[in-house]
Amino acid sequence: MRPHVICLMLTSPDGGLHPSQWTSSPDGSRADWSALYEKAHENHAGDAWLVGRETMAEISKAEPHPPSDPSSAKRPIHFAEPGAKSFAIALDRSGKLHFSKADLYGDHVVVLLGSGVSDAHLAELEADGVSYVVSDIPDIDVGGVLDLLSRQLGIKRLILEGGANVNGRLIAEGFVDELSLIVAPALDARLGGDRFVEFGAQGLAGKVELSLISCDRLDNGAVHLRYAMAKPSPSPAT
Template sequence: MVGRVTMAEISKAGAHPPSEPTEARRPIHFARPGASSFAIAIDPSGKLHFSSDELYGDHVVVLLGCEVPDSHLAELAADGVSYVVSDKKEIDVGAMLVLLGKELGISRVLLEGGANVNGPLMAAGLVDELSLIVAPALEGNRGSDRIVEFGEEGLAGRVELSLLACEKLGHGAVHLRYSVRHPSK
């Protein structure tokens, strides 16, 4: 599962209205419920486009905000892409994951989002493990990418990490695995 920015870098497709009239069903359209693996994207405003129903062998499922126009849903459906439209302005990713589990059998999700996706999902208690590979290189630019970001308040007091494993990799890199605990739960 990734956010809109990461998925746009992967899909690279532009807008293309369907060539034939296509029904825009709300709130759910599952084009391939029997798929064995899924590429899930969080796209609140419906800016993502796809040239097919899969990426790297994974069937595409898009989690959308309630204000996405029917024309965008029709484009996704025509491309064979599955989607779930939120009934609220803010996407409740937790509720949508429960739905994907029930309807598509998805029980485990690998989150590979950017900081703006990772932070809110961690704060919401939807992440149970953090896996990091640290390489011996520093970028250090102002505004460099972060792994996790959550507003002004951050995640202090909301999330606690506990080291599960530390594995030495080649070229001086290390793989760190942490369990994620939510003290308020």
């Protein structure tokens, strides 16, 4: 059974992702809203958090350092710390992420990879103490991997904090159970600026329904919106 997945985002009312590009507000600042976001992250009490490759690259900031002998690379699964209690998970289909240690913010790193990843890259992850799961297809079987992580690592609540494409994909595929938004009193309004969720030209119409769980007023002019997510009910037969 897969984990309960909560998509948590800090956003402007027009969907902007990057506070550095937002308008100013007399009610609060970028630091104030980020602190509210971190508090919400803690309150959701996840066993793990998940991001895409670009977001994780900004966090890890490591350079490639493949070992001289990649012949010992294990497939498809390598759990370096099966007894860990919290996890930092990255989607990295092509194997482009690198790490200098096995944990981030105290959470053990697990990388989800496509089948085309090289043995040299797997050997590098293993040497760094990083866990990984290699899919049996070029893309990542997200549903299958989430089920595996729940069974093998005991992950029951996962906080999705990806970019727009990762969020959109997991929502469209029905893997997100809840949307949790910290909305700051600021606007982005840039033409073509990043948004917290995207799913190509077709959008998400017909793929998900939202039901309000709660709406709470926070400090510094922000609000916290929580929605339950579900696939739309089938239309009744006529």
